[in-house]
Amino acid sequence: MKDYFGIHPTALIGDNVSLGKNVTVGARTIVYDNVVIGDDTFIGPDCIIGEPNVAIHTERDAYVNPVLSIGKNSLIRSGTIVYAGSTFGDHFETGHRVTIREQANIGHHVRIGTLSDIQGHCDIGNYVRLHSNVHVGHKSTIKDYVWIFPYVVLTNDPHPPSSTLVGVTIEEFAVVATMSVVLPGVTIGKDALVGASSLVRSDVPAEAVIVGNPGKQVASVRDIKSKFDGTPVYPWRETFDRGMPWQGVGYAQWEASLTAP
Amino acid sequence: MKDYFGIHPTALIGDNVSLGKNVTVGARTIVYDNVVIGDDTFIGPDCIIGEPNVAIHTERDAYVNPVLSIGKNSLIRSGTIVYAGSTFGDHFETGHRVTIREQANIGHHVRIGTLSDIQGHCDIGNYVRLHSNVHVGHKSTIKDYVWIFPYVVLTNDPHPPSSTLVGVTIEEFAVVATMSVVLPGVTIGKDALVGASSLVRSDVPAEAVIVGNPGKQVASVRDIKSKFDGTPVYPWRETFDRGMPWQGVGYAQWEASLTAP
Amino acid sequence: MKDYFGIHPTALIGDNVSLGKNVTVGARTIVYDNVVIGDDTFIGPDCIIGEPNVAIHTERDAYVNPVLSIGKNSLIRSGTIVYAGSTFGDHFETGHRVTIREQANIGHHVRIGTLSDIQGHCDIGNYVRLHSNVHVGHKSTIKDYVWIFPYVVLTNDPHPPSSTLVGVTIEEFAVVATMSVVLPGVTIGKDALVGASSLVRSDVPAEAVIVGNPGKQVASVRDIKSKFDGTPVYPWRETFDRGMPWQGVGYAQWEASLTAP
Numbered sequence: 001m002k003d004y005f006g007i008h009p010t011a012l013i014g015d016n017v018s019l020g021k022n023v024t025v026g027a028r029t030i031v032y033d034n035v036v037i038g039d040d041t042f043i044g045p046d047c048i049i050g051e052p053n054v055a056i057h058t059e060r061d062a063y064v065n066p067v068l069s070i071g072k073n074s075l076i077r078s079g080t081i082v083y084a085g086s087t088f089g090d091h092f093e094t095g096h097r098v099t100i101r102e103q104a105n106i107g108h109h110v111r112i113g114t115l116s117d118i119q120g121h122c123d124i125g126n127y128v129r130l131h132s133n134v135h136v137g138h139k140s141t142i143k144d145y146v147w148i149f150p151y152v153v154l155t156n157d158p159h160p161p162s163s164t165l166v167g168v169t170i171e172e173f174a175v176v177a178t179m180s181v182v183l184p185g186v187t188i189g190k191d192a193l194v195g196a197s198s199l200v201r202s203d204v205p206a207e208a209v210i211v212g213n214p215g216k217q218v219a220s221v222r223d224i225k226s227k228f229d230g231t232p233v234y235p236w237r238e239t240f241d242r243g244m245p246w247q248g249v250g251y252a253q254w255e256a257s258l259t260a261p
Numbered sequence: 262m263k264d265y266f267g268i269h270p271t272a273l274i275g276d277n278v279s280l281g282k283n284v285t286v287g288a289r290t291i292v293y294d295n296v297v298i299g300d301d302t303f304i305g306p307d308c309i310i311g312e313p314n315v316a317i318h319t320e321r322d323a324y325v326n327p328v329l330s331i332g333k334n335s336l337i338r339s340g341t342i343v344y345a346g347s348t349f350g351d352h353f354e355t356g357h358r359v360t361i362r363e364q365a366n367i368g369h370h371v372r373i374g375t376l377s378d379i380q381g382h383c384d385i386g387n388y389v390r391l392h393s394n395v396h397v398g399h400k401s402t403i404k405d406y407v408w409i410f411p412y413v414v415l416t417n418d419p420h421p422p423s424s425t426l427v428g429v430t431i432e433e434f435a436v437v438a439t440m441s442v443v444l445p446g447v448t449i450g451k452d453a454l455v456g457a458s459s460l461v462r463s464d465v466p467a468e469a470v471i472v473g474n475p476g477k478q479v480a481s482v483r484d485i486k487s488k489f490d491g492t493p494v495y496p497w498r499e500t501f502d503r504g505m506p507w508q509g510v511g512y513a514q515w516e517a518s519l520t521a522p
Numbered sequence: 523m524k525d526y527f528g529i530h531p532t533a534l535i536g537d538n539v540s541l542g543k544n545v546t547v548g549a550r551t552i553v554y555d556n557v558v559i560g561d562d563t564f565i566g567p568d569c570i571i572g573e574p575n576v577a578i579h580t581e582r583d584a585y586v587n588p589v590l591s592i593g594k595n596s597l598i599r600s601g602t603i604v605y606a607g608s609t610f611g612d613h614f615e616t617g618h619r620v621t622i623r624e625q626a627n628i629g630h631h632v633r634i635g636t637l638s639d640i641q642g643h644c645d646i647g648n649y650v651r652l653h654s655n656v657h658v659g660h661k662s663t664i665k666d667y668v669w670i671f672p673y674v675v676l677t678n679d680p681h682p683p684s685s686t687l688v689g690v691t692i693e694e695f696a697v698v699a700t701m702s703v704v705l706p707g708v709t710i711g712k713d714a715l716v717g718a719s720s721l722v723r724s725d726v727p728a729e730a731v732i733v734g735n736p737g738k739q740v741a742s743v744r745d746i747k748s749k750f751d752g753t754p755v756y757p758w759r760e761t762f763d764r765g766m767p768w769q770g771v772g773y774a775q776w777e778a779s780l781t782a783p
Binding site for chain 3: 001002003004005027028042045046075078079095096097114115129132133147149150151175177178179196197212213224226227228233234236239240242
């Protein structure tokens with residue numbers, strides 16, 4: 001696979017760009033000014049990294065691109081657009097054609113799936129998993145270990161169209177399944193589970209299961225048994241570990257080790 | 262930001278293309294034959310402007326690309342594909358990776374968000390706002406000052422799959438919130454509000470609020486009070502003006518000025 | 523329309539690529555190693571054909587790209603990404619920016635619309651029509667003559683997040699309308715119709731009409747009459763033939779001819 005790794009001759013690299021060791025910049029990818037990329041990060045073809053904010057159209061020659069920082073060991077697939085002025089931790093991974101606007105503050109070991117659209121001005125924690133086509137509105141807060149599945153939308157405008165946006169908050173370990181919409185200002189509690197195609201209109205308690213349109217609490221996550229063997233499934237951190245820091249160790253033992261003297 | 266403005270050396274420009282003054286054509290953007298671009302319009306990288314219709318595959322050398330016209334002072338972000346044979350007014354703006362098919366007749370001051378998919382053979386008025394990932398089916402009519410939010414679909418086939426398509430009509434100032442679906446042939450009345458995740462199966466009266474699956478009228482927009490201060494919010498033109506022609510003036514005064522002797 | 527057909531000088535072609543007669547490879551399209559393209563197939567600009575699987579990042583120089591085979595007379599529109607290790611029959615057609623992952627086994631005369639996201643490890647039959655923005659999860663099985671409309675998601679994880687995925691099965695001639703979600707392991711029966719914005723939680727009998735959230739059976743497809751003339755519409759193969767092998771002949775006569783002595 002010739003030319004797959006390394007700086008492709010057709011890549012366009014701006015001024016004051018810092019590329020770490022063993023970085024790949026794929027064919028035709030543009031890296032604009034003032035971008036910092038950590039060691040061993042792979043950026044595929046056809047990406048735009050450090051896309052200028054809209055101010056460039058009025059400020060023209062006076063415009064200075066805000067710094068964009070992407071951590072080490074990241075894997076950014078083809079067609080991804082990342083605006084200037086955002087920050088990403090190490091081990092960041094995207095699918096294809098992801099769009100991430102400015103002022104996104106994103107932790108480490110985060111994965112954002114193909115076609116997802118992160119509108120910026122948001123906080124996303126560590127080990128967060130957004131599947132394909134997730135839409136994160138301005139002012140959203142997504143905490144560590146949250147999972148969001150395809151076509152979920154986190155909204156922010158209580159009276160559309162208006163100028164007073166109120167973001168969604170999703171607490172640690174919560175799961176939002178496919179095609180659900182979370183209305184502005186809602187908080188989804190720790191370990192909660194929102195079923196597919198739900199409309200979440202009010203705050204969701206920790207460990208609650210919400211389904212339907214309008215969404216209603218129908219159970220505790222602890223009531224859910226495996227369809228295969230009848231054992232408890234949730235909180236999922238006790239039954240699933242792939243890609244998580246407790247992989248191969250188990251959540252309880254890993255958590256205990258964090259606080260060990 | 263070198264090479265950000267102007268005709269990029271890697272852009273590919275076809276025959277009989279008319280570019281106005283101060284036009285930008287970004288890196289690798291293709292402009293096919295018979296495209297007219299107004300003054301001061303910016304076209305970002307990786308766009309395809311004037312994409313040939315499917316007939317090129319059968320007509321081959323005999324194919325003539327229909328004229329595509331895009332107005333002045335437009336801002337077309339990277340990855341946008343616009344087919345030949347559509348018309349756009351001035352101050353047109355897109356997000357990234359928008360797709361707009363042939364025979365779309367689009368007014369001035371229209372914004373179409375990232376990943377939206379306009380299927381063509383449709384009419385869109387002035388000052389229309391389509392957010393990210395809006396899907397507009399063939400034969401849709403969207404009138405002036407309409408707002409449509411992410412992941413809304415305007416459908417057109419009453420008996421899928423069939424060959425007799427019937428489009429949706431959305432009247433002036435109406436708002437359709439996130440993830441709602443409008444069934445074929447439905448008219449949404451002036452100033453109406455369709456809540457998030459609704460399925461709109463029948464005509465919506467002017468000023469009606471529709472929510473749910475199936476969608477039902479639950480209120481008048483005049484019943485909605487601000488969550489912040491309890492004041493009326495709708496019709497939104499009386500409380501919101503950003504980017505609208507009555508910005509800084511107020512809707513009532515602006516409207517009065519239109520008919521002043 | 524100069525340079526529209528043929529191998530564009532900016533295309534990047536890998537090693538051991540077999541291109542049939544009269545193949546087009548558009549501007550900047552990358553064809554990676556070990557890809558086979560049938561005669562008279564058109565691949566538009568900005569595509570990636572034979573995208574390497576994730577193993578390339580760990581195997582590096584030892585990585586061998588699995589074979590990707592695309593049949594004759596296909597039409598792959600700009601921005602489409604097809605992973606290595608999938609197989610497509612003849613007369614394959616895509617919209618723009620389609621993403622198709624590895625181990626997708628796809629029949630002939632299949633159309634996949636703009637922005638659709640096929641996650642791979644799936645089987646799709648012949649004459650299947652996926653409209654824009656359809657999401658097909660791992661382990662899905664879609665049989666011949668199925669129609670799926672925009673923003674439909676076929677899911678696969680009964681206990682998200684988990685490691686035991688169970689795909690959806692859609693039987694011949696079934697139709698799934700816009701924005702519907704099919705839950706893991708569900709089978710949708712032959713000739714069934716799932717209405718728009720439905721949540722399908724359990725198996726759907728042949729010829730059943732399902733609507734709502736949660737989805738419920740409300741009729742037989744044979745109860746549905748045309749909104750225009752009151753005649754029966756379904757099974758659709760008896761009233762619609764565009765692009766189908768019985769076009770101009772009628773389904774009954776065509777089917778009879780298949781078994782004629």
